Amino acid sequence: METVLEVRGVSKSFGGVQxxxxxxxxxRSGEVHALVGENGAGKSTLIKIISGALLPDRGEIFYLDQxxxxxxxxxxxxxxxxxxxxxxxxxxxxxxxxxxFLGREIRKxxxxxxxxxxxxxxxxxxxxxxxxxxxxxxxxGELSVGLQQLVLIAKALAYESKVIIFDEPTAxxxxxxxxxxxxxxxxxxxxxxxxxxxxxxxxxxxxxxDRVTVMRDGEVRGVFSIGxxxxxxxxxxMAGRLLVEAIERKGKKSDAPLLVVENLSKRGRFSDVSFQVxxxxxxxxxxxxxxxxxxxVQTIFxxxxxxxxxxxxxxxxxxxxxxxxxxxxxxxxxxEDRKVQGLFPILGVGYNISITFLKEILGSFGVVxxxxxxxxxxxxxxxxxxKTPNLKTxxxxxxxxxxxxxxxxxxxxxxxxxxxxxxxxxxxxxASKSEIHNLIAHLADEGLGIVMISSELPEILKMSDxxxxxxxxxxxGVFDRAEATAEDVIRAATGERLISVEx
Amino acid sequence: MSRGQFFRKREFTVLGLIVVLAIIFxxxxxxxxxxxxxxxxxxxxxxxAISAIGxxxxxxxxxxxxxxxxxxxxxxxxxxxxxxxxxxVVVILGAAIATGLLFGxxxxxxxxxxxxxxxxxxxxxxxxxxxxxFQLLGGRWISxxxxxxxxxxxxxxxxxxxxxxxxxxxxxxxxxxxxxxPLGRAIYAVxxxxxxxxxxxxxxxxxxLFVYALTGxxxxxxxxxxxxxxxxxxxxxxTGFELEVIAAVVLGGTSILGGKGTIVGSLLxxxxxxxxKNGMVLLNVPALSEGLVIGALILIxxxxxxxxxxxxxx
Numbered sequence: 001m002e003t004v005l006e007v008r009g010v011s012k013s014f015g016g017v018q019x020x021x022x023x024x025x026x027x028r029s030g031e032v033h034a035l036v037g038e039n040g041a042g043k044s045t046l047i048k049i050i051s052g053a054l055l056p057d058r059g060e061i062f063y064l065d066q067x068x069x070x071x072x073x074x075x076x077x078x079x080x081x082x083x084x085x086x087x088x089x090x091x092x093x094x095x096x097x098x099x100x101f102l103g104r105e106i107r108k109x110x111x112x113x114x115x116x117x118x119x120x121x122x123x124x125x126x127x128x129x130x131x132x133x134x135x136x137x138x139x140x141g142e143l144s145v146g147l148q149q150l151v152l153i154a155k156a157l158a159y160e161s162k163v164i165i166f167d168e169p170t171a172x173x174x175x176x177x178x179x180x181x182x183x184x185x186x187x188x189x190x191x192x193x194x195x196x197x198x199x200x201x202x203x204x205x206x207x208x209x210d211r212v213t214v215m216r217d218g219e220v221r222g223v224f225s226i227g228x229x230x231x232x233x234x235x236x237x238m239a240g241r242l243l244v245e246a247i248e249r250k251g252k253k254s255d256a257p258l259l260v261v262e263n264l265s266k267r268g269r270f271s272d273v274s275f276q277v278x279x280x281x282x283x284x285x286x287x288x289x290x291x292x293x294x295x296x297v298q299t300i301f302x303x304x305x306x307x308x309x310x311x312x313x314x315x316x317x318x319x320x321x322x323x324x325x326x327x328x329x330x331x332x333x334x335x336e337d338r339k340v341q342g343l344f345p346i347l348g349v350g351y352n353i354s355i356t357f358l359k360e361i362l363g364s365f366g367v368v369x370x371x372x373x374x375x376x377x378x379x380x381x382x383x384x385x386x387k388t389p390n391l392k393t394x395x396x397x398x399x400x401x402x403x404x405x406x407x408x409x410x411x412x413x414x415x416x417x418x419x420x421x422x423x424x425x426x427x428x429x430x431a432s433k434s435e436i437h438n439l440i441a442h443l444a445d446e447g448l449g450i451v452m453i454s455s456e457l458p459e460i461l462k463m464s465d466x467x468x469x470x471x472x473x474x475x476x477g478v479f480d481r482a483e484a485t486a487e488d489v490i491r492a493a494t495g496e497r498l499i500s501v502e503x
Numbered sequence: 504m505s506r507g508q509f510f511r512k513r514e515f516t517v518l519g520l521i522v523v524l525a526i527i528f529x530x531x532x533x534x535x536x537x538x539x540x541x542x543x544x545x546x547x548x549x550x551x552a553i554s555a556i557g558x559x560x561x562x563x564x565x566x567x568x569x570x571x572x573x574x575x576x577x578x579x580x581x582x583x584x585x586x587x588x589x590x591x592v593v594v595i596l597g598a599a600i601a602t603g604l605l606f607g608x609x610x611x612x613x614x615x616x617x618x619x620x621x622x623x624x625x626x627x628x629x630x631x632x633x634x635x636x637f638q639l640l641g642g643r644w645i646s647x648x649x650x651x652x653x654x655x656x657x658x659x660x661x662x663x664x665x666x667x668x669x670x671x672x673x674x675x676x677x678x679x680x681x682x683x684x685p686l687g688r689a690i691y692a693v694x695x696x697x698x699x700x701x702x703x704x705x706x707x708x709x710x711x712l713f714v715y716a717l718t719g720x721x722x723x724x725x726x727x728x729x730x731x732x733x734x735x736x737x738x739x740x741x742t743g744f745e746l747e748v749i750a751a752v753v754l755g756g757t758s759i760l761g762g763k764g765t766i767v768g769s770l771l772x773x774x775x776x777x778x779x780k781n782g783m784v785l786l787n788v789p790a791l792s793e794g795l796v797i798g799a800l801i802l803i804x805x806x807x808x809x810x811x812x813x814x815x816x817x
Contacts, residue, residue, distance in 0.1 A: 303702065324704040333702065341702045344695035346762045346812075355692055355703050358685040367683045410703065 003065075004029040004162050004194040005050065005081070010059030012045055019045040021218045022059070027163060027194040032185060034197045034205040034226075037215035038238055038490065039288065039455040043198055046215070047165055050196070051083045052076035064162070074103075082156030086168040086290075088148040092141030097122045099140055100155040125154045129184050146177030153184060164188065165196040170204060171290055182208055200288050200494050202231055216240050232487075235494075239457070239486035247441050249481065251465050253280030256315075258449040259331075259418050261300065264309035269295040270473035273309070277418060277449040282440065284464025285453040287493055292473040293453045294336055297420045301333040302326040313418075327356065332416035334408060336423045336453070342407040343395050350377040350391030352406050357413040380409035385435055401432030408436065412443075419443060420451045425459065437463060457486055471495045513756030513804075517771040521778060528782040535785055542664060546656060546732050548777040549666035550575070550725035554744075555751045555769040556677045557607075557718025562752050563694045564714055565761030566621035570610060571722045571748055573632035575741035578602040578726030580636060583645035583736040586652055595652065599727040600720050606632060607719015608712070615711035629745070636738050645736040656731030666728045670770075673721070678766045690714060694761030750776050750801050758808050775800075 007025040011018070020042045027033050037043050048054040050061070052070040061068055063079060070076045073083075090099055097118050106114045106121070119136060126133035131150060135143055140151065149169060156164050166185070170178045185195060185208055199205060205212055206226060214222045214237040221237045222229075257276040265271040270292035277283050287293045298304045300311055302320030310317050313329060320326040323333070335341035344352050354361070354373045361376070363369040377391045384405040388398055395406055404425070411419065424440065425433040440463060444450050454460050460467055467484050469477035469492035477492030528535040535541075554571055561568050582599040590598075606628060613624040658665040681687035689710045692700040701707055730736060755772030757764025776797060783793050 301702075322704075322706075323702055324706060327704045335699075335702050340696075341698050343699060344692050344762070346758075347691055347695055351688060351691070355688060355700075355705070358688060362685070366685070367679075368685065368688070370683070 002029055003027065004063070006062040007046070007050065008060045008062070010046070010049060010056045010061070012049065012054065012057050019218050020049075020056070023215075023218070023220055025213060025220065027196060029162065029194045030189050030192045031210040032189055032195045032197050032208050034199065034209035034212040035215065036199070036202070036205065036212060036234060036238060038457055040217075041215040041238070042218040043215055044167075045218075047083065047167060047196070047198065050076070050163075051081060051165060077159055077161075080160060080162040081165070082152075082159060082161040082163070083165040083167065084149055084152045084156065084169055086171050088145065088152050090140045090148050090151070093139055095139060096136045096143070096151045096154075099151055100125075100158050121158070122154060125157050126150075128157075129154070129187055131180075131184075144177070146173050146180070149173075149177075149181065150184070153188075161193065163194045163196065165198075167198050168200065169197075170199065170201065178204075202234060202494050205234075206231070214238055235487050235490050239490050247437065247462060249282070249441065249465055250445055251281055251481075252278035253447055254278060258314060259300070259451075260310075260312040261296070262310040262312065264296065264299065264306050264311065266295065266299065266304065266306050268473075269304075270470075273470075273473075273475055275468050275475070275478070277451055279417075279447045279449050280444055281465040282444045282450045282452055282463050284460040284467040285451060285470065286455075286457065286460045286467055286489055287470035288455070290472075291470040291493070293470055294422055295473075296470075297333060297422060297451060297453065300326070301331060301420065303333075327414055330415065330417040331420070332356075332411040332414050332418070333420045334411050334422055334424060336426070338404055338407045342410075343403060345396035346394050348392040349381070349386070349388050349395055349398070349406055350374065352395050353377050353380055353409045353413055356410050357415075376413065380412065384409055384412075384439065399429070401428040404428050404436070405432065408439070416448065418449045418451070420453075422453045423455065424452060425454075425456075457489060460489070461486065469493050514765070514768050514771055517754060517756070517768070517775055521771065521774050524775070524778050524782060528778070528785065532782070532785040535782065540781070540785070542659070544777055544781050545667045546664045547781075548773055549664065549670040550728045550732075551744075551747055551751055551777065552667075552670045552770050552773040553673055553728070554718070554722045554725045554748045555755075555773050556673055556766050557714065557721040558748045558752045559755070559757050559764050559766050559769045560677075560681065560690050560714040561621070561718055562749075562757050562759060563690050563761060563764045564711060565694045565697070566614060566711070566714070567749070568607075568610060568621065568625045568715060568718050569745045569749070570606065570625040570628035570632060571718065572741040572744035572746075573629045573636070574603050574606050574719055574722045575726045575729060575744050576636050576736075576739070577606065577632050578723040579730045579736045579740050580639055580645070582652075582727045582730045583648065584639075586648050586730065587645060589649070592652060596724075596727060600723040603719040603721070603723020603726065604716055605719070607716040607722070610719065611712035611715030614715060615708040621715075633742075636740075640736075640738045642738060645730075646734060648730060648734040652727075652731050653734060654731070656728055656733070666732070669728075674766050674770055681766065686710065686713060691762065694758075694763070696762075746797070747776055748773075750797050753801055753808075754804050756804075758812065759805050760809065760812055 003026050005027040007023060009022045009024065010020055011022055012020040023046060025046065035043050045054065049056050052073045052075050055071060061070060091102065100122055101118050106117045108114045122136055123133050135147060140148055169181060173181065188195060197209060209226050212224050212226060212229065212234065213220055214234055216238060258279050259277040262274050264273045273296055285293045295304060299306050302322045302325055318329065350373065354377060358368055361369050361372045374391060381388060386405045387402050395403055425436050428436065440450060440452065452463060461484060465481050467479045467489060468475055469489055471493055476495065477488065479488065558568060558571065578599040581602045582595050585595045585598055610624055610628055613619050614621050655665055660668060681690065689705045692705055693707060693710050697707065751772035752769045753759055754775055755768030757768060779796055780793055
């Protein structure tokens with residue numbers, strides 16, 4: 001089989017963080033080549049470079065044995081490299097046919113769109129894959145995610161793609177849809193299309209892949225034919241020998257839990273989730289994006305409502321219907337994305353911090369006591385080492401690490417008993433990261449119950465007293481600090497059920 | 504705030520423009536500096552400035568209220584009718600404010616609970632109220648308002664019209680409110696990032712309802728001032744008033760994208776709009792060009808605002 005796409009020595013860094021370090025990768029025509037690795041291993045960066053969303057800093061790309069520069073997704077598509085993302089990027093109001101031919105419509109001699117020819121061609125594409133095509137005139141928004149994916153695959157074929165990249169295609173598909181997708185992938189392979197298949201579900205990879213490339217820390221750690229490798233070997237390479245210097249922890253301060261979650265379920269998000277949080281401990285939550293971690297903590301914080309199950313806080317069953325209510329019970333939630341749910345960009349640092357505790361610093365006539373506000377603001381700036389000219393500086397002008405510290409300060413200001421941290425160090429520089437880690441440990445030692453969600457395994461292993469692992473809305477593993485290994489945690493996160501300690 | 508920062512602020516630019524225009528108009532016309540003209544200018548400004556207090560808050564939350572002209576018309580009709588029936592001043596004051604509050608509350612409820620875009624809600628209200636006005640007045644005028652009430656519109660203290668004094672007091676109070684009350688802070692937070700405000704425990708519905716209801720109340724009061732000043736109410740009273748108020752707010756530096764702005768800035772904006780209108784009348788410029796100048800000023804300041812904001816939104 002000939003090589004259709006080859007990447008040689010490709011490197012890419014983002015502001016000091018090296019995402020790819022001299023990666024080599026080759027895709028043959030007619031093969032399904034799986035790409036696996038932990039979050040942050042460099043898979044997405046590699047895919048973005050191949051599909052034209054990013055340019056590499058160094059290295060070469062060969063397509064059909066010619067050196068090429070792929071500087072836009074459009075160019076990639078026109079060359080014959082298509083990407084099908086987990087959540088298909090489609091125009092919801094347009095029909096399937098319109099989506100397929102958008103920007104390269106078939107025209108009649110006088111320039112108007114030849115609808116009939118487009119529809120015929122689409123039908124032919126679907127028929128060649130053995131698929132039904134009764135839905136082609138429906139708006140895309142009304143099709144299921146599975147059907148939307150099929151439309152995008154048909155689009156890739158309409159461009160006569162020689163490379164199709166599937167980025168976690170099965171994550172939100174039903175079992176039936178998954179089977180159908182595998183059928184199609186097999187057919188595409190027989191036509192000689194080269195397929196890059198990214199998935200966290202190792203069992204799928206053993207089912208449909210011909211070869212697998214394992215990545216870690218921006219490097220390729222191994223390339224195997226699927227017959228010469230087993231699951232354990234892949235997990236081992238994904239985890240590596242993690243050099244985690246775990247911080248010193250004192251652990252829980254009391255056997256009476258602060259927060260108990262019992263059989264919490266929400267349809268389509270998570271099901272039958274139970275865990276406890278003790279004062280003085282850091283409970284790490286690990287799982288892939290979309291595993292339901294964020295949904296659970298947002299439910300606790302009153303941003304969502306569960307279908308069934310209980311949340312028991314300090315011995316009482318509670319239902320918070322808004323963040324305001326959760327905050328009154330001394331629960332704080334640092335959201336996952338500071339830009340979306342954390343920051344007030346054109347307000348000053350001081351106002352950003354004080355918004356959560358204004359009611360506690362009111363003087364007569366309900367007036368905010370500005371001196372007190374300033375003092376508390378300055379206290380947090382000092383304590384968290386926030387680098388800002390003054391409290392009036394607007395937060396959009398600060399660096400990512402300092403912005404994150406501002407959001408953390410805002411939540412510390414509520415003097416919480418339970419502090420939920422959703423990706424507390426995402427997009428933060430190394431120095432700020434270790435400062436934030438020390439702060440979290442210190443807060444736990446003061447007796448707070450801390451729930452820390454993270455996609456970074458080293459962070460989870462470094463910080464947590466206990467680790468809860470989730471996969472597709474279910475808890476698949478609970479580990480004590482002493483017994484947690486990177487391999488076990490990854491196994492649980494990729495769907496193996498490994499509940500070793502249930503408490 | 505350092506000196507440099509002050510000069511870069513929008514308020515300074517607007518103040519500069521006001522001074523320059525005042526000089527130009529006093530040199531080119533004889534009447535501009537006359538006591539009667541300046542009094543007239545201030546009385547006209549008072550209603551705009553009072554309404555702009557509420558509009559500033561609405562726009563800071565990222566909303567807009569284009570129904571204020573119709574609300575002004577409606578509350579002046581209510582005030583006018585009650586005046587003609589010789590009700591006591593306190594009752595009339597209460598009725599004018601309550602009328603504004605009623606419609607403002609309605610706007611706010613639809614935006615806050617119905618989650619309908621403010622421009623649609625208030626555009627609908629603009630037409631509904633205007634149509635109600637026609638029903639109520641049936642094309643007739645109200646005139647010959649009793650003199651007792653006209654002191655609000657025409658009376659003076661220390662040479663400055665009473666209505667302007669009231670406007671200044673309200674501006675001081677609400678400036679303090681916006682900076683020092685939790686609800687005031689919530690208004691800025693909502694305009695900066697509504698999702699972050701929700702997660703931070705801000706009561707979104709209460710905040711949004713408040714700004715529209717308050718705007719209605721203030722406009723209701725401005726309606727009373729209008730009756731007191733002119734002594735006449737017609738079916739088209741207040742038509743176009745919304746643009747004047749929005750112009751004042753936007754020229755005064757409040758971002759149409761939400762999140763920042765000051766009431767004092769809006770007062771200066773109201774002065775700028777008022778002086779332009781007044782000067783053009785004195786210069787005998789055709790009335791139609793007035794819209795041209797004010798429209799152009801709004802566009803210029805919004806463009807400056809949007810371009811500047813590109814680096815600020817993260």
